[in-house]
Amino acid sequence: MAEVKIPRATAKRLPLYYRYLNILHDGGKTRVSSTELADAIHVDSATIRRDFSYFGALGKRGYGYDVDNLLEFFKNILHQDRLTNLALVGVGNLGHALLNFNFHQDSNIRISAAFDVNPKNVNTIQGGVPIYPMDQMINQLRDQQISVAILTVPAKVAQDVADQVSEAGVKGILNFTSRRLDVPDDIRVHNVDLTNELQTLIYFIDHYDETTEE
């Protein structure tokens, strides 16, 4: 499939569409209108039509969207047609919670390896995931062809860990630490910050009438 350049806000909505289409599919529904989708996932229908238009005309006027076609389409674009193995580095409070969180049943992602320095953690299995010592990380990441790493280590070691996972060929890092990471240009870092999310939510509550969902 040709690469499509889409706005970041659209990209963030794709998993939402995908998840709901799966629910429709499981319920035996064969077509859906943008208005029905809008009601279900709380994104306005004009935004949905515009999002979908980035991928070409997928819907038909008066008919709506074919659920199976859309599902196949999003499956492909989200790489859900194949399993993506992730690594998690730092099995403390947060890392442990993530290991035990099994992601969405209908998503094709799973943590297949975890790494830590703590001898109490190393060589154990938590949430069904083996925890390896750090000196095995680069080899394991390469052998398992892991392209995404989740960083839940203390901030002070985050850059060093990022350097190592970059060296091992990882292409994306989900960074839970407060350290902003320097990585080569071909590696993408997404920072997750719950404080930030909550402050944004509180802002939206206070300014609800002045903001849009764009």
Ligand SMILES: NC(=O)c1ccc[n+]([C@@H]2O[C@H](COP(=O)([O-])OP(=O)(O)OC[C@H]3O[C@@H](n4cnc5c(N)ncnc54)[C@H](O)[C@@H]3O)[C@@H](O)[C@H]2O)c1
């Ligand atoms: N983004 C957020 O919203 C959010 C929320 C909570 C915590 N955090 C951050 O997530 C990180 C983890 O938090 P936590 O509460 O789980 O901490 P924690 O101390 O419980 O866990 C850290 C783990 O990292 C391991 N570790 C230490 N040095 C390491 C290294 N060099 N290589 C590999 N593993 C190493 C430790 O053995 C430990 O198991 C911290 O940076 C914290 O600030 C972020």
